[in-house]
Amino acid sequence: xxxxxxxxxxxxxxxxxxxxxxxxxxxxxxxxxxxxxxxxxxxxxxxxxxxxxxxxxxxxxxxxxxxxxxxxxxxxxxxxxxxxxxxxxxxxxxxxxxxxxxxxxxxxxxxxxxxxxxxxxxxxxx
Amino acid sequence: xxxxxxxxxxxxxxxxxxxxxxxxxxxxxxxxxxxxxxxxxxxxxxxxxxxxxxxxxxxxxxxxxxxxxxxxxxxxxxxxxxxxxxxxxxxxxxxxxxxxxxxxxxxx
Numbered sequence: 001x002x003x004x005x006x007x008x009x010x011x012x013x014x015x016x017x018x019x020x021x022x023x024x025x026x027x028x029x030x031x032x033x034x035x036x037x038x039x040x041x042x043x044x045x046x047x048x049x050x051x052x053x054x055x056x057x058x059x060x061x062x063x064x065x066x067x068x069x070x071x072x073x074x075x076x077x078x079x080x081x082x083x084x085x086x087x088x089x090x091x092x093x094x095x096x097x098x099x100x101x102x103x104x105x106x107x108x109x110x111x112x113x114x115x116x117x118x119x120x121x122x123x124x125x126x
Numbered sequence: 127x128x129x130x131x132x133x134x135x136x137x138x139x140x141x142x143x144x145x146x147x148x149x150x151x152x153x154x155x156x157x158x159x160x161x162x163x164x165x166x167x168x169x170x171x172x173x174x175x176x177x178x179x180x181x182x183x184x185x186x187x188x189x190x191x192x193x194x195x196x197x198x199x200x201x202x203x204x205x206x207x208x209x210x211x212x213x214x215x216x217x218x219x220x221x222x223x224x225x226x227x228x229x230x231x232x233x234x
């Protein structure tokens with residue numbers, strides 16, 4: 001079945017960088033955008049941005065611009081999210097998710113994220 | 127400080143019907159469709175409802191979604207112990223995803 005499998009937990013010091021990987025399987029990797037979402041302890045979900053595996057174009061939430069880079073390697077159907085200059089408030093579970101787009105009978109575009117990866121805990125601590 | 131507003135908690139006893147609400151604005155819920163996710167700690171969020179009221183294959187019909195104006199609701203009937211989880215609403219806001227803060231459902 002369609003699956004996204006993420007890399008394991010990371011512990012980083014403030015100021016360091018972290019890269020989380022997201023390997024896709026059982027579908028054509030280049031057909032669907034990959035989005036990244038995180039959830040800090042006790043907080044809601046927070047969207048970080050997307051990457052288009054077909055071409056590699058990416059778009060980031062304003063909050064993360066300048067600190068985040070999303071890339072992909074189509075040969076191994078894997079997307080990556082790199083976050084730099086880590087701070088303690090970057091401690092969170094990071095998720096990748098596949099974007100589904102669907103046009104309804106009224107020509108309206110509808111979107112949902114499915115499936116999601118299992119999440120990667122990134123802990124930033126000195 | 128989530129863009130969409132959800133009550134932090136909800137509860138019910140087995141067999142009951144519970145409703146979880148999600149409030150937004152004209153720029154998100156008022157213009158686009160709402161999705162709901164069920165999230166158990168340590169696991170991937172699971173799509174429960176898409177396009178306001180559609181259930182993916184495999185999701186029991188005990189789960190239903192609705193939308194009116196700038197608010198949406200998730201209803202769970204015949205509550206079961208395995209329904210205890212966090213529930214998140216989500217809307218594509220034309221250039222970004224916005225989420226609710228999540229509602230923790232406790233089955234008493």
